[in-house]
Amino acid sequence: MAQQDPLYAMRHSLAHILATAVQHLWPHAKFGVGPVVENGFYYDVDLGETKLSEDDLAKVEAEMHKVIEANHPFEHFEKPVDEAIVWAKEAQQPYKEELLNDLKRAGTTVAKDLNAAELGTIAEGDSQVESVSFYKDGDFTDLCRGPHVENTGKVGAFKLLRVSGAYWRGNEKNAQMQRIYGVAFEADKELRQYLNMLEEAKKRDHRRLGQELDLFIFSDLVGSGLPLFTPRGTVLREELAKFSNELRERHGFQKVWIPHMTKKDLYEMSGHWAKFGDELFLVKSQETSDELVLKPMNCPHHTRIYASRPRSYRDLPLRYLETTTVYRDEKTGELGGLSRVRAITQDDSHAFVRHDQIETEINNLLTAANELYSTVGMELRVRLSYRDDSDAYLGDAGLWASAQDQLKNAVIANELNYFEQEGEAAFYGPKIDFMATDALGREHQVATVQLDFVMPERFGLEYSAEDDSQQRPVMIHCALLGSIERFLSVYIEHTAGRFPVWLAPEQIRLVTVNQEEETVSFADKVAAQAKDLGLRVTVDNSNESVGKKIRAAELMKVPYTVVIGEKEIRQDRLTPRIRKDMEVVAAHPELNFEEFFKTIANEAKSRVSKSSL
């Protein structure tokens, strides 16, 4: 949000008022930073032994309201940096003192390297920082860039939402402070709308829908971050993977298969061991002295298939495709639902290409990604993820620059909406990362295309060129869904579990009006017809009222429900009940079962999201 925005000043002022309230309640509080964030603000505080819980938020809010009612003016003034340091010492604010000292030492060059949170206290300017900015409301003075509103009464509607831990300056080696989060809007109405939106988001939470729609489970006995997929959830996984594969098979990708464990030597050679060694699962043989690891990625295995025989320039591109699970020992606190798991299924592919083939190959993959995301109805934009000048990257700097250029050219040629970011590359090469926007406007990282000159080098991959010289291929890594688990977490929330026909675990439910033999056998007979067309159909002939069975189908978000009773049996005519969210493009007044099933089968085959009934 721009600093000129009136909401910005308001939220910034609220952060200040929050600090004021904390100071009133805990006079020895030490303050970190208190920036404006999306929809609100937070302040990091160090209260020594005192640990805040969510119950304390009401108390803090009440104190904030006192400050607001007092309607103090915000007095703005500046001090030279040295004087500000003296102020921080006297006020016993060590965190502010540290920031000021850093600022004095290196000016804004360093200030810009600090994350956005720190910038909240620093005046923008040229490299020489002369003075810093302060605001005072009544009895509390804070180092702060501002801007603020005129007085504490003019801050609109806010609510403190949560309190959590946060490391000082985002570094886990530093002290952990307590972060108090609030949201703020100009008026009550907007605040209420926002809180309602949060409620909506909660209803769409993929963990909740995963339970309600019977898609996946976790078991304490299996372990954290290790989801188990039910029959319904497995349909989703397989249909998605099938689509992702088809999109690449049409560009010459071939499926391969690799085992899920390997000697660690493979990763010592690839460089992954040095970088991610402590996140690998170790597997010890009880028969031999073998010490294996579960694969955390697939590229090194795939290079072994490439290297298994001499390759000619005529063989390239060589394209391997595999939807397979990798295992990463994520820190426990980072796991959550399907968004972050320890068994991660990637729709992974690796193309081994000559330099002159890079552009075409990347174009094909960008086309595939576009088709996939337009089919699932999500807006895409891409991030060009470049290296920065840290030593976290392998390989020749010249190769990096050329790779980064080629990615950018391909993205521009495909007219993709893009932005560039340094420091987001993989250690072996730059990436095109796809960000998809979901129905609630949230952006998620999904697909990725990565150019890699390093892995072929490390594994000594070669091919014989026309002039019989040995040349090095380039590897292009690609995952269109990213990880199936992560994609599902995003997609379930995007659709609120209302899957299009091609993905719906249960496409048609036949509900019998009664349990008479004639009704049930008719339902079974037409269900068999539907199954012959490859449709996923179930029959609900349970001993319940029709209303109740309709309700059950509705709750499971089944796209088509058909009630079967005397009318249907006698006339071979039906009136399907179409899930409410589905847009109907053609009205069929009278349908028989065969027409109905064929229409649905076509819908599924063409992966359309509308109902063609």
Place this chain on the structure above:
RNA sequence: GCCGAAGUAGCUCAGGGGUAGAGCACCUCCAUGGUAAGGAGGGGGUCACGGGUUCAAAUCCCGUCUUCGGCUCCA
């Protein structure tokens, strides 16, 4: 891994030092039904796990596991 919160029936949750509750789901029976809940009855829980305090622990304390909100990290 760190800070904070939590774990009671398949699910959603109430209770809380003195032998465990509701709704839904499940099972049985009655009702044979027409597009979002028909009726009656019944089964089901070592109150996450382990240890401690106590005459007595689901309840209090400690540890472990798991989950949630964040931080950090993300090939």
